[in-house]
Amino acid sequence: AQxxxxxxxLLSVFKGAPVELKCNYSYSGSPELFWYVQYSRQRLQxxxxxxxxxxxxxxxxxxxxxxxxxxxxxxxxxxxxxxxYYCALSSDRGSTLGRLYFGRGTQLTVWP
Amino acid sequence: KxxxxxxxxxxxxxxxxxxxxxxxxxxxxxxxxxxxxxxGQGLQFLFEYFSETQRNKGNFPGRFSxxxxxxxxxxxxxxxxxxxxxxLYLCASSFRDSFFYEQYFGPGTxxxxx
Numbered sequence: 096a097q098x099x100x101x102x103x104x105l106l107s108v109f110k111g112a113p114v115e116l117k118c119n120y121s122y123s124g125s126p127e128l129f130w131y132v133q134y135s136r137q138r139l140q141x142x143x144x145x146x147x148x149x150x151x152x153x154x155x156x157x158x159x160x161x162x163x164x165x166x167x168x169x170x171x172x173x174x175x176x177x178x179x180y181y182c183a184l185s186s187d188r189g190s191t192l193g194r195l196y197f198g199r200g201t202q203l204t205v206w207p
Numbered sequence: 208k209x210x211x212x213x214x215x216x217x218x219x220x221x222x223x224x225x226x227x228x229x230x231x232x233x234x235x236x237x238x239x240x241x242x243x244x245x246x247g248q249g250l251q252f253l254f255e256y257f258s259e260t261q262r263n264k265g266n267f268p269g270r271f272s273x274x275x276x277x278x279x280x281x282x283x284x285x286x287x288x289x290x291x292x293x294x295l296y297l298c299a300s301s302f303r304d305s306f307f308y309e310q311y312f313g314p315g316t317x318x319x320x321x
Contacts, residue, residue, distance in 0.1 A: 138210070139297065139312040181250065194240070194263055195310065197250035 097122045099184050101198035108172050109206050116167040116201045118156075118182030127185040128165040129195070130156055134178045142167075142180070152176070172205045179203075209233070211300050211313035219319045225286040228316045232279050232300030239281040240310065241273060244295040253296075256281055285318075293320045 256275035
């Protein structure tokens with residue numbers, strides 16, 4: 096069964112410190128993985144997806160199929176990064192059927 | 208472009224009643240998905256519609272149903288409400304017909320069942 100696990104419910108770091116939000120998944124096929132973010136009083140929005148291999152707002156995420164992980168990293172956290180982060184897995188790999196499976200989310204707080 | 212809109216934003220209902228929530232996707236988006244968000248279960252997929260057809264459904268009882276209209280607007284209905292149905296209901300739309308692509312979320316409808 097598909098499952099996305101975010102082991103940390105809360106994560107706090109100081110401004111300028113590195114940050115890593117963990118995400119592990121279980122899926123029998125080849126997953127498509129995403130990070131969605133929700134800033135305070137804003138909507139859930141896409142931050143990045145592994146297929147794009149891009150860096151958004153200084154965040155990167157590498158898919159490690161051996162460890163079934165898709166951790167989100169940023170070398171120098173900023174106060175505006177404080178938000179709820181959700182790791183998500185798409186089960187359809189481009190087909191017309193599927194859904195997004197979400198982790199429980201990690202609330203990141205960056206202290207000044 | 209205007210974002211995904213959901214109405215109403217807040218709703219209070221009594222056990223046993225039914226409720227209808229509405230979602231208007233971004234113009235041109237034909238895929239609409241619904242999610243239930245609760246503190247206990249997190250974000251859970253309810254169903255997805257594309258071109259007025261339900262293509263996929265999550266593990267929810269038959270009391271949860273939905274539909275999509277020709278203009279891509281979607282409604283979800285919950286009949287015989289239970290206390291456990293209290294949640295934030297999120298709608299998301301996408302231009303493409305696959306979850307491989309970005310989902311655009313609405314602000315949600317907060318349903319409270321008393």
